[in-house]
Amino acid sequence: VSDEAAFIALMRDLATSGAARALMDDAAVLDVAAWGGGDTHMVLTSDTIVEGVHFLPDDPPADIAWKLAAVNLSDLAAKGAKPVGCLMNYSLSGDARWDTAFAQGLGQVLGKYAMPLLGGDTVRMPTGAPRSFTLTAMGSAAGPVPARAGAKPGDALYLTGTVGAAGAGLKLCRAGKSEPAALVAAYRRPQPRVREGRALAPLVHAMMDVSDGLLIDASRMAMASRVAIIIDHVPVADALRAWSGDDSIAARLSAACAGDDYELLLALPAGCFPPADLPLMRVGEVRAGSGLSVALDGENVPLPDRLGYLHGD
Amino acid sequence: VSDEAAFIALMRDLATSGAARALMDDAAVLDVAAWGGGDTHMVLTSDTIVEGVHFLPDDPPADIAWKLAAVNLSDLAAKGAKPVGCLMNYSLSGDARWDTAFAQGLGQVLGKYAMPLLGGDTVRMPTGAPRSFTLTAMGSAAGPVPARAGAKPGDALYLTGTVGAAGAGLKLCRAGKSEPAALVAAYRRPQPRVREGRALAPLVHAMMDVSDGLLIDASRMAMASRVAIIIDHVPVADALRAWSGDDSIAARLSAACAGDDYELLLALPAGCFPPADLPLMRVGEVRAGSGLSVALDGENVPLPDRLGYLHGD
Numbered sequence: 001v002s003d004e005a006a007f008i009a010l011m012r013d014l015a016t017s018g019a020a021r022a023l024m025d026d027a028a029v030l031d032v033a034a035w036g037g038g039d040t041h042m043v044l045t046s047d048t049i050v051e052g053v054h055f056l057p058d059d060p061p062a063d064i065a066w067k068l069a070a071v072n073l074s075d076l077a078a079k080g081a082k083p084v085g086c087l088m089n090y091s092l093s094g095d096a097r098w099d100t101a102f103a104q105g106l107g108q109v110l111g112k113y114a115m116p117l118l119g120g121d122t123v124r125m126p127t128g129a130p131r132s133f134t135l136t137a138m139g140s141a142a143g144p145v146p147a148r149a150g151a152k153p154g155d156a157l158y159l160t161g162t163v164g165a166a167g168a169g170l171k172l173c174r175a176g177k178s179e180p181a182a183l184v185a186a187y188r189r190p191q192p193r194v195r196e197g198r199a200l201a202p203l204v205h206a207m208m209d210v211s212d213g214l215l216i217d218a219s220r221m222a223m224a225s226r227v228a229i230i231i232d233h234v235p236v237a238d239a240l241r242a243w244s245g246d247d248s249i250a251a252r253l254s255a256a257c258a259g260d261d262y263e264l265l266l267a268l269p270a271g272c273f274p275p276a277d278l279p280l281m282r283v284g285e286v287r288a289g290s291g292l293s294v295a296l297d298g299e300n301v302p303l304p305d306r307l308g309y310l311h312g313d
Numbered sequence: 314v315s316d317e318a319a320f321i322a323l324m325r326d327l328a329t330s331g332a333a334r335a336l337m338d339d340a341a342v343l344d345v346a347a348w349g350g351g352d353t354h355m356v357l358t359s360d361t362i363v364e365g366v367h368f369l370p371d372d373p374p375a376d377i378a379w380k381l382a383a384v385n386l387s388d389l390a391a392k393g394a395k396p397v398g399c400l401m402n403y404s405l406s407g408d409a410r411w412d413t414a415f416a417q418g419l420g421q422v423l424g425k426y427a428m429p430l431l432g433g434d435t436v437r438m439p440t441g442a443p444r445s446f447t448l449t450a451m452g453s454a455a456g457p458v459p460a461r462a463g464a465k466p467g468d469a470l471y472l473t474g475t476v477g478a479a480g481a482g483l484k485l486c487r488a489g490k491s492e493p494a495a496l497v498a499a500y501r502r503p504q505p506r507v508r509e510g511r512a513l514a515p516l517v518h519a520m521m522d523v524s525d526g527l528l529i530d531a532s533r534m535a536m537a538s539r540v541a542i543i544i545d546h547v548p549v550a551d552a553l554r555a556w557s558g559d560d561s562i563a564a565r566l567s568a569a570c571a572g573d574d575y576e577l578l579l580a581l582p583a584g585c586f587p588p589a590d591l592p593l594m595r596v597g598e599v600r601a602g603s604g605l606s607v608a609l610d611g612e613n614v615p616l617p618d619r620l621g622y623l624h625g626d
């Protein structure tokens with residue numbers, strides 16, 4: 001099983017934390033007392049991606065690895081958690097170059113976000129089976145840890161950045177295009193808001209990451225919090241607007257329904273202003289009631305049939 | 314996506330811990346301060362199983378679920394960890410009865426070992442793809458946490474039970490047989506030594522679970538600890554001996570090379586005797602040097618070509 005041994009050696013290069021026990025033991029062992037910084041909670045999240053469902057066979061393997069880790073890091077960010085480590089469950093593809101490129105991308109994203117590899121499992125698949133990968137991320141957070149629930153009437157709703165770039169990047173990728181590079185990169189190499197989440201967690205009433213689209217995720221926050229949410233501003237990505245030249249209400253609504261931006265959506269109590277060094281965009285407000293509504297340029301806008309991206313669409 | 318919603322509802326029934334946030338949030342959140350009992354370490358382990366590689370399409374789904382959780386619980390046991398929770402990454406099979414049976418088996422094993430479901434991910438596979446499942450288990454342990462390394466010359470080597478029953482059960486299953494039931498059950502529903510691991514962890518120099526066979530796992534402990542290990546007794550399962558009627562050296566050696574027993578192998582310092590209420594079997598001793606040797610009935614026994622079970626064999 002030499003390709004397995006070769007891949008595990010690549011993983012061992014990433015498993016530099018003592019908690020990983022050099023991937024030689026039955027389990028990873030984290031000393032919780034060493035977290036320090038007042039963190040009292042462990043945050044756990046896991047995502048599985050499958051070839052042909054969540055990524056395409058000809059996607060660059062380094063980008064697939066980046067995105068898998070970034071998606072999990074975004075969940076940690078939504079909890080205000082500091083990455084502590086991750087487990088990688090990997091299915092060998094029978095293509096050592098592919099596996100090596102995946103490991104390189106994984107090393108890049110784990111290095112950037114300081115999330116050491118602690119363990120996991122490597123398996124061989126039956127011939128012809130699609131690749132599938134699971135990454136499980138652990139973070140530490142101070143309590144209380146924000147949830148989707150908790151938004152209150154009177155809260156202002158903020159986003160940590162813009163929307164639409166990743167969705168446009170997906171369309172470009174599907175069309176076999178690689179330009180504009182900023183849009184493709186937004187789709188393939190999302191930058192989870194780990195630092196921002198950690199700074200915002202103590203301030204918010206509710207927080208979540210926007211993975212499927214601003215409108216659908218805002219409607220989920222409204223439902224979990226049992227409140228009404230009004231979106232009155234859609235901060236469209238500059239790169240998207242420059243490329244499309246379209247700033248119509250329809251274009252803004254489309255960006256608000258696009259997935260994969262991985263910004264944080266948060267409800268801040270009235271009178272609480274976001275830290276000046278965080279690039280927050282005010283997108284709406286929370287009211288008593290239920291459901292989602294959209295008002296742009298001062299006018300109510302009918303909700304589109306699909307509020308966001310759903311796998312299987 | 315109604316079968317997905319139905320399956321997630323089954324999972325929600327198992328996710329009764331507050332840390333699971335009813336599977337409605339972006340991540341699970343564990344209050345580490347609530348562990349109590351002096352536990353300062355988080356133990357993490359994860360296994361992926363694939364249809365056609367680690368289990369067969371006609372294996373009972375409830376047993377597949379049991380075994381997946383049990384294998385992870387055995388890794389926690391080897392660290393002396395108390396189960397805290399788990400994440401389940403599930404690939405829908407398109408067969409709701411199969412999925413439901415899997416969920417029932419999962420509920421049984423999680424209930425027996427008090428390991429609540431905290432989260433995970435449910436994905437749809439492309440048509441015809443093999444099922445694959447990942448379970449990630451978390452436990453809490455007091456430090457220092459045992460490792461495979463650490464065995465010292467003069468230590469006595471113990472096993473928490475017997476060997477060979479699960480390997481015989483696997484052969485029976487492959488031959489389409491369901492009797493003797495005790496052997497089949499040993500293979501399909503292993504009973505990880507969680508209680509024993511927790512009691513033994515403060516006493517041992519080294520500990521690991523025996524998943525691939527007594528001889529191969531003992532040789533791994535010898536290598537990790539940089540010592541020699543002599544196995545001088547093979548405690549063959551009563552049910553296996555009663556069925557085979559064979560207590561020859563060859564039969565005992567075969568049982569020592571059989572996998573899937575999930576007992577704990579531990580090195581106890583000289584003069585430290587195991588607690589009387591734990592069913593420990595003395596199997597050998599640790600000496601200066603390197604490598605594994607076997608002596609049965611007072612005679613050196615040549616090592617077999619294959620010391621244990623390896624996936625892919």
